[in-house]
Amino acid sequence: MNDASRVGTAPQPLSLASGRLAALSWGRQDAPTWLALHGWLDNAASFSRLAPRLANMLDIRIVAIDFRGHGHSAHAPAGSDYALWDYTHDVLDAMEALGLEQATLLAHSMGAAVSCLLAASLPEKVARLILIDGLGALNTPAEETPSQLRKGLMAHRRPLSRGPRYLDIESAVAARVAGGVTPLDSITATPLVERNTQATADGKVQMRTDSRLLKPSLVRFTPQQVLAVLAEIQAPVLLIEGERGILGERAWAAQARQAVPMLTRHVLAGGHHLHLEPQAVERVAEVISRETAL
Numbered sequence: 001m002n003d004a005s006r007v008g009t010a011p012q013p014l015s016l017a018s019g020r021l022a023a024l025s026w027g028r029q030d031a032p033t034w035l036a037l038h039g040w041l042d043n044a045a046s047f048s049r050l051a052p053r054l055a056n057m058l059d060i061r062i063v064a065i066d067f068r069g070h071g072h073s074a075h076a077p078a079g080s081d082y083a084l085w086d087y088t089h090d091v092l093d094a095m096e097a098l099g100l101e102q103a104t105l106l107a108h109s110m111g112a113a114v115s116c117l118l119a120a121s122l123p124e125k126v127a128r129l130i131l132i133d134g135l136g137a138l139n140t141p142a143e144e145t146p147s148q149l150r151k152g153l154m155a156h157r158r159p160l161s162r163g164p165r166y167l168d169i170e171s172a173v174a175a176r177v178a179g180g181v182t183p184l185d186s187i188t189a190t191p192l193v194e195r196n197t198q199a200t201a202d203g204k205v206q207m208r209t210d211s212r213l214l215k216p217s218l219v220r221f222t223p224q225q226v227l228a229v230l231a232e233i234q235a236p237v238l239l240i241e242g243e244r245g246i247l248g249e250r251a252w253a254a255q256a257r258q259a260v261p262m263l264t265r266h267v268l269a270g271g272h273h274l275h276l277e278p279q280a281v282e283r284v285a286e287v288i289s290r291e292t293a294l
Contacts, residue, residue, distance in 0.1 A: 242272055
């Protein structure tokens, strides 16, 4: 029996924004809807263990989208980029398709960065932010802008390579575990890899992810810009970090937390994907349930 079956609700696939965005939905269709935003190179299955628990505990509907170029969603058109701010259109398109004037955003890692941009620029659209091991955006000091642009331009001019192919799902999971930017084990990685692969004609599996996602950004926000964004967030922010996550007591993370006007922080046992780790997800769900009920 899988995690969704144990907690009594299985995901429903959705197609949004005229088929451009794919999504998974948990909970009653007429329940209050939260929108879930995954991290870089992940997909909607990032919430496959947390979302059914929250749907049951809070009697809500959670719709987790695949960002453009990820999971089952369409890739960005040729000649376009995957800048961080481009993903805000995916969120707004999903909200429009779901009839949401305002939403609670449940977001992990890169999704947390996207949700912060949206909450600061369009505060009327965001009721609450629940951020999992992510706050603000990756940034580059202003003086490094030319070198960042050089890296991006050179990478974007190179021909695209074909996405990796594997003998089977197990091999694809092993590759994700070995090559991930942040540590995760095979049990944690499996839902992500299963949604992000497709069968080939010769019986192998290949990744769905757009290989352009691996190219460096042309431009990044500066640290000052990120802090300015965080300072403009009007919605209450619940930040749940993993003890082995990417934030912790690093100087930049502390500065980012201090910039947010209304922030509640919890640090739990777990890594960067603690919302997907079987040993941590129950505690994550409990904290979210308790804090959002206050």
